[in-house]
Amino acid sequence: MRLPRWRDRLLTAAVLVTVWMLLWGVFSWANLISGLLVAAVVITVFPLPPVTVAGRPHPVALLRLAWRFVIDLVAASFQLAVLAFRFGHQPRSAIIRVPLRVPSDLVLTLTGEAVSLVPGSLIVDTDRASTTLYIHVIGVADRAAVERFRHEVYETEARIVRAIGSDDEIRRLSDPPPVEKRRQL
Template sequence: MTPAPPTDPPNPPLTRTARRRNRIVAVTCLVVVWVLLWGTLSWANVISGLVVAAVLLAVFPLPPVTFAGRIHPLPLLRFALRFLLDLVVASAQIAWLALRVGHTPRSAIIAVQLRVNTDLNLTLTAEALSLVPGSLILEADRSTGTLFIHVINVDSLAEVEQFRRGVLELEARIIAAIGSADEQRRVREGAYPPADLEGAPT
C-alpha cells in the first residue's frame, strides 16, 4: 500500500503577544476608518471610534488572522500623504463632473487581482479604494484575492488600464508600509496581471 502523502502541519496557535498585537492593529485600523468617514480629526471622533471598535470586536470577533509584517514609519507616511492627495484630486474631479452640463460620465467594472492574497491586504486595499470618491468596491473574492471595482468617468480602455495599475500601486504602498519581507518581495517580483474587465466602459 502506498503511504499517504504528508500533510502540512496545522497553523500553530497564536501567542498572547501576537493576539494582543493583532487586536491593536485591528482597533487602530477601525479607528482610522471611523475618523476618515466622519472627515474630522477630533478627540470626540477618536474616542467614539475606540468605543465602536471595542463593540465590533466584542460582538463580531474576527478570525485569528496573523499579522506577519511590521510597521514601517517612512513608507507609512508616504502612504498617508499619497492617500490624502488622492482624496483631494478625486474630490475635485467628481465636483467638476457634477458641474459639467450635458456630459454623461461613462463607467466600467474592473476586476483587479492583487499580488498579495491575504485578508488584511484585501481589506485595507478595498477600504482605501472605497474612501476615495469615484470608485466603489462591488465584490471581493478571497479565494483569488480579486477586487471588483465600479469606476466612474472612464472613457477608454487605456483609462481602465491606468486605473488598474493605480490599484496595484496602492497595494504596493500598503505592503511597503505594513507588509512582511516576503510580501514586499512578492510585490517587487510579481508582474502586473493582465486586465480583466467585467464590461467595457459604458
C-alpha cells in the first residue's frame, strides 16, 4: 500500500511544480527548488483522498485520444454556433443515462470532463456507485440521434481507458454496455 501512495504524491508534486514554474514563466533552478518546497507544503497541509490510478499511460492511445478530442471540440463548437444562429428553430434535447463499463473513479471523471468539454453535452448528474453519467444533450432530433450520442460516449470511454487504463480495464471494454445497471440510492 505504501508504494502507490508515494507514486500519487510524486505525481501531485510534479504537477504542482510544473504549475509553479509556468506561473513564474522562468525555468531556473531557483524556481524548481522553491516549487518543490511549495509542493511539499501543499501536499502536507491539504492532503487529498487518494485516486487509484490502476493503469499506465499508453503513448499512442494518448495521442489518438488527444487528436480525437481536438477534432470533436472544433466540430461540435461550430455545430453549436450554427445552432445558435438558426433563429426561429427551437432545439430539442434529451437527458440520457450512460452507465460506464469500467468501474473506476478516474475513468468516470475523465470521461465526464471530456464529454462536458465537447459542446452539445452537459453532465447533469453522476452516480459514483454504479459509475453512471447522466448527460444532457442538445440538438438531438429523435431517438436514433440519442442512441448515436450514447454510442459516442462509449467510444470516448474506450479511448480514455485505452490511453490510461490497466490491462484488466481494457479487457472490460469488450463487455456489453451495462444497460440494466440502475441508480442505487
